[in-house]
Every structure is written in C-alpha cells, then in structure tokens.
Amino acid sequence: MRTADSIAKLAGLCLVAGLLVAGMALPVVGGAGLASNRVSDQVAATSVRLLDQPPPLMTTVTDKDGVPFAYIYDQYRVLTPADRVAQVMKDALISAEDRRFYEHAGVDWLATVRAAMRNQSEGQVTQGASSITQQYVKNYLVHVLEREDKGGQAEAQEQTITRKLREARIAMHVEAELTKDEILTRYLDVVPFGGTIYGIAAASQAYFETTPDKLTVPQAALLAGLVNSPTFLDPEARPDKAVERRNTIIDLMADNAKLSREQAEVAKRAPLGLADPVRPLPTGCVGSGPEVGFFCSYVVNYLTTNGFDLEQLKVGGYTVRTTLDRSLTQKAKQAAEAQVPKTTPGIANTAAIVRPGRDRHEVVALVANRDYGLKKEEFQTQFDLPSAVENKFGAGSVYKVFTAAAALDKGMGIETVIETPNSHVSRVFRGGAPSCPSTGEQATYWYCLSNHDSSYPPRMTLKQALATSPNTGFVILEEKVGLAAVIDMARRLGMRETLSTNIAGVLxxxxxxxQDLRVSQAEFYESAGNASFTLGPAPTNTLELANVAATIASGGRWCRPTPILRVTDRYGRDVPVTEPPCEQAVPEALANALAVGLSEDDQERGTAAAAAKHYNWTRPALGKTGTTEEYKSAAFIGATPDFAGAVQVFNDGVTPRGICVEGGPPRLCAEGDIYGGTLPARTWFDFMTKAHEGLPEKPLPPVEPRYLRP
Structure with missing residues (x-):
C-alpha cells in the first residue's frame, strides 16, 4: 500500500515538475516508452546493487594475541549496529536533515514540491529537499558503487530533475525493502565526515576519541552538521562556522522536541572539545609505527602474492591475525639499535626471527636499526631491509653451511677430515675474487685464495672447519661435491628468493x-663456474637466512616463512590463504648432523665465541658467522629448537665502503674490520638470550653414525 501511494505521489511530482521546469518538452510517445523502460531497468539494477553490495571496510592487522597494530583502507569505516549509536546522534541527524523521516516513504513530497517551485522561480537548482533515504542513495552511489568511476560519481551528484527523479525512485525501492532504523543505520555507516573518515564510528574516534554510543549532544550536533559540508564546516579549519552550524542543529533538536530549551542552551555553550589532533586511524604500514612497520610490509607482500590483491585488502574489511610477537620484536629492535644506532650513516643492522616447525615456520619478528617510515632525514626507510634481498654485498662465510650440507649429502660426515691449507689455487672453477691468471688457456683465470690468517692447521674435521671457517677448506670441499650440488643445497634449505635474483639483488x-644481470644468481654462478659461491659474496635476504636455520632446526623440513595465523572476512568467516606446502629439503638425519656440526661456533675456538661469552650464552645452538671480503657486510645465523634467527649488518649508503667497528662506534671507513662474530653475533645473542628467558634448555638432536665419520 505504501509503495502504491508513493508511486501516485511520484506521478503527481512528475506533473508538477513538468509544468514548472521552463523549456522542458515532452518526448514523443514511443521515445518516452523506451526511455522509461531504460530508466526502470537502471533503477532496478542500481537498487539491487545498493542493497547487496557492502561498503568498503578497512582491514585490521593484529599481532599473535589479537591486538591491532595496522590498518589498511581507502575509506576509514567501521560498521556500527543501531543499538551502539547514541539516540542523541540519531535525533541530531533527523532534526538537521529530515524531521519527517519517520512519516514519509522515502521522499518528502511536500518538501520536494516546495523546493521544485523555489528552483523554478530562481531559474536554477538551488534546493534539493532530499530525505535521509535519498541522501543515503546518493552517498552510496558516490562512495560505494561508483567510488572508482569519476563519471558515475558526477552523474550521481548532477543538479538535474532527471537525477532527482531517479534518486527518488531508488529511495522508494529502498524504503520498501528496509526498515527506517536500518536505513538510518546504513546512512550513518556510509556518509563521509571529511578526508578519509566515513561513518559515525570513524568520525566519533577521529573527532572526539570516543565511540558512537557515548556521543554527547554537542558532539552529535557537530557531526550531524558535517555530513553535507565536511570541508566548509571543518571544525579544525573553521571552528566558528562549525560552532554556528552545531548550535543551529541543537536549536532544531529543541524545535523537534528532542531536547528541552534549557538543555539546548547548556549544550550550545559547550566548547568544541576536539581531539588533538583530529585524525583517523593511521593507514598502511607507515602508520603502523617504526617498530612493526617492516613486519606489516611483509604481511601485505605475503598476502598479495598468496591470493589477495592490495585493493581487496583496502576495502574487504578483513581481520588478519599474524604471527607477530611484540615482545620479541621489541627485544630484537633494541638489540639491533644497541649495536648500530639508527642514526649511523650508511650502516643497516637487520634481524629476523622464525619459529622452527615441521608444518609451519612462523615469522615472529622482523626489525632493523632503521625505523620504517617516510622521513629520510630521520633515517627512516620503506625498503624491506629484513625481509627482501637488500644486503647487496652478501652474507660471507654463512654460505659454507650449504657446502657442508652438500658434502653430507654426498656421503661425508661431520667428523670427516678435510684439507685446509693456508692458500689454494682452484683449477676446477673459474672466476671469483681474488683471482690469478692461469698459465694455460689465454684469457681464463684460476681461482686463487687464502685463509684469513696462517693460524689454521693444514687439516681439520668438517665440524671444526664450520666453527673456525677456513676459506680454502670449503672451496676444496666445493670442488669435490660440485658447485651445482652446493647451489642446489642453498635453494633446498631456503635461499629461494635470493637465488632467483641476479647478482645486483633484483629480478x-x-x-x-x-650478461650477469640477465640471469639469476643460481644461473650465473653455475654457468660461470664461479667458486666464490661458498664464500657468499652475492646479495642476500636476512629472513631467508633465518629460515635456513629454521629448516635445519626442523629436521630438514623447509616451509615458506609465514606471518599469517588466520584471516577472517567482515562477517567473521575464515578466508583461506594459499600457501605452498612444506618440503623435506634434506633427510632428517642429515639436518640433525648439520645442526650438531654447526654447534661449536659459540665455543672456545669458534668465530662467535666472544659474543656468546659476553651474553653468558650456554644453551646448545647451531650457528655460523660470515664476513665478506671487503668488509662491506657481515652476518650471523643461529638456531635452538625454540627459535631461529639471522642478523645481517651491511652498507646501505650510496658509497660502497667498508665497515669499521674497532676503536669507536660503527662507521664507514676505507679498509673495514667488521666480522660476523662482532656486530651480527652480538645482536643475535642479545635478543636470543632475552627470547629464551624462562624456557627450558633443550639439547640438539643425536647424530646417526653414518653422518659422523662414514
């Protein structure tokens, strides 16, 4: 019945509008019929979309305990049910915009005809007399359905009788499908309040740091005044205009019997009481803060390569529960800055912590001495220092882990004695640096190298070599097992993104x-027969190094490092995240032997012994240091059964110089004297000592005899 009455009233308005609008001619009958059909189809289709297509909602990213730390959105909006909106907010809006809201069926015909007559007399459209339902339709079209279509937005806002009639028909359809309270609630969720602030929940937080159910009369009246002119009535930029409009609405509330005159006068004397500053929740990973920004960026990158796209995250209203451990993140951040202050020019200290496991490798912390942000002058960056291939100078001798693993895979054991002469000339491989001219084929080079000093014995076990790191021993070992096997082992244990980049660290x-920039690192080293691979001179990813340690500590089980615990949609339903399955990268017995083989780096002769002693480290752990030839970077990886981690310290400035650590704070210098056992190992033992507080000590796994001395 209500719909029939509305249609009759619409016919009356059409007649009035036709008589009032000067110069408007009726179309021919056939054309009018066709146009009417097209308009009807358009109205029906738009009405269905308006009722069924949900508005954009922000995605919330939380830590492992469900505490939010980042928000991703284009429109800051939180849907709010009717019972969580203060009645004074509803009263203020209705008094200001549509006092007959509960009496009409979507269109206030009296106000519409009155406005049409005024517009006709003035020769232009100056009054709209739109009901709240009509405003809801227009705002939904502009900010939801057509938000990415400038033409559609313009059409939804054009000041014409045709648009008003179309809007009115859609409003009547909405009224036939929804209750008044549903319409009012939807309107309050959709309407903009300035900038990226949409909906009453976002506006309450941004302007008054409160929630919709706790709004006072002055606050509600100010927000009600913003819905039609958020820029002109911006209370920060034009407080006088905002107060004037607010007080007008308070008077209207009194006129509408929603307040007594005495209450209205008290409310009008209230100060604006704005938040300082007025701001929505920060959006994106820069807004998440300097400490967790790197983790946030990894989460977004992970999701956008596993079934989501960024636009989907900005509008989908997801809740992403991550693996972020705030306590460990804080400890790792403090450790990184303790060794290399954030204001140190040209030196980045990055760290990643991964939890080992046979079914998942959860990333619990990603940090750097740099802060995540846009202010370069404050040593902030948006480069993914701990989770991308950002160390362009390599991890150094950490890569000897892959040569040792390949040797075990070929039948050797951790007690196998290997040759470790002071110098060595490789006639198997070519290239590398340092190199020496061959005495054979013209324009070819042998690979010539020496150990760090002459203190190494000529022979030692593989286990001793992993702790003391003689260069010659591992190049000789690389000759025996084959470069292809070593590169393949690096990939199997976790260096997948790293090896897919070229030697500049990009795709x-x-x-x-x-030529060397056209191919991946894996292709370059294998095709060139470059023996320096085991000495780790190429760009490297800190997170992947941590995951290598996690793979070894997980019995050889590789899993892609994941930051995701659970994703739910706006309705609380689980959303699947496409993740690659875990792989048994190497036999469990081999991984266990490798872990034990790497267990003496923190012992008396190990390259990380001094750092371990400084932090009173006594737990069984695997570990390996690395330093590049020109001291432009150094690294340390290590793991216990509880946590795996990696640290890389590298030159992140524009001048490729070495890093000095002796005789003063870390700094760039001509020669360089950094080692993996200095800043990287100190950073690792600092945060790992704190991470293990209160945890029982766990032994490393036993070694099968075939991986001891076969």
Missing part, C-alpha cells in the same frame, strides 16, 4: 647490457 633483466 633478472633480459634486456640488461651486462
């Missing part, structure tokens, strides 16, 4: 002038 470019 291969087939159009590059230089």
């Amino acid at each position: 291969p470019n087939p159009q590059a002038e230089r």
Whole structure:
C-alpha cells in the first residue's frame, strides 16, 4: 500500500515538475516508452546493487594475541549496529536533515514540491529537499558503487530533475525493502565526515576519541552538521562556522522536541572539545609505527602474492591475525639499535626471527636499526631491509653451511677430515675474487685464495672447519661435491628468493647490457663456474637466512616463512590463504648432523665465541658467522629448537665502503674490520638470550653414525 501511494505521489511530482521546469518538452510517445523502460531497468539494477553490495571496510592487522597494530583502507569505516549509536546522534541527524523521516516513504513530497517551485522561480537548482533515504542513495552511489568511476560519481551528484527523479525512485525501492532504523543505520555507516573518515564510528574516534554510543549532544550536533559540508564546516579549519552550524542543529533538536530549551542552551555553550589532533586511524604500514612497520610490509607482500590483491585488502574489511610477537620484536629492535644506532650513516643492522616447525615456520619478528617510515632525514626507510634481498654485498662465510650440507649429502660426515691449507689455487672453477691468471688457456683465470690468517692447521674435521671457517677448506670441499650440488643445497634449505635474483639483488633483466644481470644468481654462478659461491659474496635476504636455520632446526623440513595465523572476512568467516606446502629439503638425519656440526661456533675456538661469552650464552645452538671480503657486510645465523634467527649488518649508503667497528662506534671507513662474530653475533645473542628467558634448555638432536665419520 505504501509503495502504491508513493508511486501516485511520484506521478503527481512528475506533473508538477513538468509544468514548472521552463523549456522542458515532452518526448514523443514511443521515445518516452523506451526511455522509461531504460530508466526502470537502471533503477532496478542500481537498487539491487545498493542493497547487496557492502561498503568498503578497512582491514585490521593484529599481532599473535589479537591486538591491532595496522590498518589498511581507502575509506576509514567501521560498521556500527543501531543499538551502539547514541539516540542523541540519531535525533541530531533527523532534526538537521529530515524531521519527517519517520512519516514519509522515502521522499518528502511536500518538501520536494516546495523546493521544485523555489528552483523554478530562481531559474536554477538551488534546493534539493532530499530525505535521509535519498541522501543515503546518493552517498552510496558516490562512495560505494561508483567510488572508482569519476563519471558515475558526477552523474550521481548532477543538479538535474532527471537525477532527482531517479534518486527518488531508488529511495522508494529502498524504503520498501528496509526498515527506517536500518536505513538510518546504513546512512550513518556510509556518509563521509571529511578526508578519509566515513561513518559515525570513524568520525566519533577521529573527532572526539570516543565511540558512537557515548556521543554527547554537542558532539552529535557537530557531526550531524558535517555530513553535507565536511570541508566548509571543518571544525579544525573553521571552528566558528562549525560552532554556528552545531548550535543551529541543537536549536532544531529543541524545535523537534528532542531536547528541552534549557538543555539546548547548556549544550550550545559547550566548547568544541576536539581531539588533538583530529585524525583517523593511521593507514598502511607507515602508520603502523617504526617498530612493526617492516613486519606489516611483509604481511601485505605475503598476502598479495598468496591470493589477495592490495585493493581487496583496502576495502574487504578483513581481520588478519599474524604471527607477530611484540615482545620479541621489541627485544630484537633494541638489540639491533644497541649495536648500530639508527642514526649511523650508511650502516643497516637487520634481524629476523622464525619459529622452527615441521608444518609451519612462523615469522615472529622482523626489525632493523632503521625505523620504517617516510622521513629520510630521520633515517627512516620503506625498503624491506629484513625481509627482501637488500644486503647487496652478501652474507660471507654463512654460505659454507650449504657446502657442508652438500658434502653430507654426498656421503661425508661431520667428523670427516678435510684439507685446509693456508692458500689454494682452484683449477676446477673459474672466476671469483681474488683471482690469478692461469698459465694455460689465454684469457681464463684460476681461482686463487687464502685463509684469513696462517693460524689454521693444514687439516681439520668438517665440524671444526664450520666453527673456525677456513676459506680454502670449503672451496676444496666445493670442488669435490660440485658447485651445482652446493647451489642446489642453498635453494633446498631456503635461499629461494635470493637465488632467483641476479647478482645486483633484483629480478633478472633480459634486456640488461651486462650478461650477469640477465640471469639469476643460481644461473650465473653455475654457468660461470664461479667458486666464490661458498664464500657468499652475492646479495642476500636476512629472513631467508633465518629460515635456513629454521629448516635445519626442523629436521630438514623447509616451509615458506609465514606471518599469517588466520584471516577472517567482515562477517567473521575464515578466508583461506594459499600457501605452498612444506618440503623435506634434506633427510632428517642429515639436518640433525648439520645442526650438531654447526654447534661449536659459540665455543672456545669458534668465530662467535666472544659474543656468546659476553651474553653468558650456554644453551646448545647451531650457528655460523660470515664476513665478506671487503668488509662491506657481515652476518650471523643461529638456531635452538625454540627459535631461529639471522642478523645481517651491511652498507646501505650510496658509497660502497667498508665497515669499521674497532676503536669507536660503527662507521664507514676505507679498509673495514667488521666480522660476523662482532656486530651480527652480538645482536643475535642479545635478543636470543632475552627470547629464551624462562624456557627450558633443550639439547640438539643425536647424530646417526653414518653422518659422523662414514
């Protein structure tokens, strides 16, 4: 019945509008019929979309305990049910915008005809007389259905009788499908309040740091005044205009019997009481803060490569529960800055912590001495220092882990004695640095190298070599097992993104002038027969190094490092995240032997012994240091059964110089004297000592005889 009455009233308005609008001619009958059909189809389709398509909602990213730390959105909006909106807010809006809201069926015909007559007399459309339902329709079109279509937005806002009639028909359809309270609630969720602030929940937080159910009369009246002119009535930029409009609405509330005159006068004397500053929740990973920004960025990158896209995250209203451990993140951040202050020019200290496991490798912390942000002058960056291939100078001798693993895979054991002469000339491999001219084929080079000093014995066990790190021993070992086997082992244990980049640390470019930039690191080292691979001179990813340690500590089980615990949609339903399955990268017995083989780096002769002693480290752990030849970077990886971690300290400035640590604070210098056992190992033992507080000590796994001395 209500719909029939509305249609009759619409016919009356059409007649009035036709008589009032000067110059409007009726179309021919056939054309009018066709146009009417098209309009009806458009109205029906728009009405269905308006009722069924939900508005954009922000995605909330939380830590492992469910505490939010980041928000991703285009429109800051939180849906709020009617019972969580203060009645004074509803009263203020109705008094200001549509006092007959509960009496009409979507269109206030008296106000519409009155406005039409006023517009006709003035020769232009100056009054709209739109009901709240009509305003809801327009706002939904502009900010939801057509939010990415400038043409559609313009059409939804054009000041014409045709648009008003179409809007009115859609409003009547909405009224036939929804209750008044549903319409009012939807309107309050959709309407903009300035900038990226949409809906009453966002506005309450941004302007008054409160929630919709706790709004006072002055607050509600100010927000009600913003819905039609959020820029002109911006209470920060034009407080006088905002107060004037607020007080007008308070008077209207009194006129509408929603307040007594005495209450209205008290409310009008209230100060604005704005938040300082007025701001929505910060959006994106920069807004998440300097400490957790790197983790946030990894979460977004992970999701966008596993079934989501960024636009989907900005509008979908997801809740992403991550693996972030705030306590460990804080400890790791403090450790990184303790060794390399954030204001140190040209030196980055990055760290990643991964929880080992046979079914998942959860990333619990990603930090750097740099803060995540946009202010370069404050040593902030948006480069993913701990989770991307950002160390362009390599991890050094950490890569000897892969040569040792390949040797075990070929039948050797951790007690196998290997040769470790002071110097060595490799006639199997070519290239590398340092190198020496061959005496054979012209324009070819042998690979010539020496140990760090002459203190190494000529022979030692593989286990001793992993602790003391003689260069010659591992190049000789690489000759025996084959470079291809070592590269393959690096990939199997976890260096997958790293090996897929070229030697500049970016994706291969087939159009590059230089041949070595056209291929991946794996292809470059294997095709060139470059023996320096085991000495780790190429760009490396800190998180992948941590995951290598996690793979070894997980019995050889590789899993892609994940930051995700659970994703739910706006309705609380689980959303699947496409993740690659875990793989048994190497036999469990081999991984166990490798872990034990790496267990003496923190012992008396180990390269990390001094750092371990400084932090009173006594737990069984695997570990390996690494230093690049020109001291532009150094690294340390290590793991216990509870946590695996990696640290890389590297030159992140524009000048490729060495890093000095002796005789003063860390700094760039001409020669360099950093080692993996200095800043990287100290950072690792600092945060790992704190991470293990209160945890029982766990032994490393036993070694099967075939991996001891076969």
